Amino acid sequence: MIPPAGAPLVLRGREVGRGPGGVSRPVVMAIVNRTSDSFYAPARFADDGPALAAAHAAWAEGAAILDVGGVRAGTGPEVGVAEEIDRVVPFLERVRAELPDLLLSVDTWRSEVARAAVRAGADLINDTWAGHDPALVEVAGAAGVGVVCSHTGGARPRTDPWRVEYPPGAGGADGTQHGTPEDPRDGVTQDVLTTLRDAAERAVACGVPPSSVLVDPTHDFGKNTWHSLHLLRRTEALAGLGFPVLMALSRKDFVGETLDLPPADRLPGTLAATALAAWHGARVFRAHDVAATRQALEMVAAVRDEAPPRAALRGMA
Known part of the structure; x- marks a missing residue:
């Protein structure tokens, strides 16, 4: 049985x-790290020229969203609020001016950065640290933008x-549905x-439209490899929450x-994981390799009978 398609995603009314046929299809979120x-x-x-070229390339290769971050996720030198804003906000303004149809996301856990990014044109706040700053979701709600x-x-x-460690699961919500x-x-x-x-629910209570709330199991963050693999197996349960x-x-x-x-050799494994997650209802894929990820998603869509082959000629002539 083919799992149902994931929930629709709407950002600032788009x-x-x-x-085709009104089916919600997965999309690619490209990555530009201003680090x-x-x-x-x-x-x-780190430099503006290459960063802007990367944004244009991502758009040309089929990315629907560009995720811009100013601080490395892992350990490293301290980056203050002012420096993070300086790294991402002028860049977001420039991308918004040059690529008006590309949706923009800011990868930050700080409400001050999120507020400045929204003023610069960001459509989505990607809070990868699970509400560490509780005011961040309030910024999203007040501005009417999306939040992860x-x-x-x-x-x-x-x-x-x-x-x-996580205590053994009680089954039910995930196990029995399969x-x-x-x-x-x-x-x-x-x-x-x-948690998600x-x-x-708090995001919606703060004013974020339900279709603009994304949920992310956040592989690797607070998890070992066994945890991340198991969450990939349980993608359908995550989609069952009703949010993209x-x-x-x-x-x-x-x-x-x-x-x-x-990292340099992980693309095949990434694409295998991407195909599995897309089959089971994931909607947005944050990716370094836009073209390859887009092709993997298009192949899954064709197998799911949600899109036709681009050039089906074999045996037809």
């Missing part, structure tokens, strides 16, 4: 990913997981589902550890 130390070197764009609700297991910003027996590994699933449901699901899988450590590969 529906994202509506395909010099992000874990994947080709995504570092994430799960970090209580981890603080820019910290790495250390011997993270017709499977109770799975003790579902402790992480239940924690993620509860609560965060999404964002998957940030691109070249992450759980892919690297599964295959014992460095």
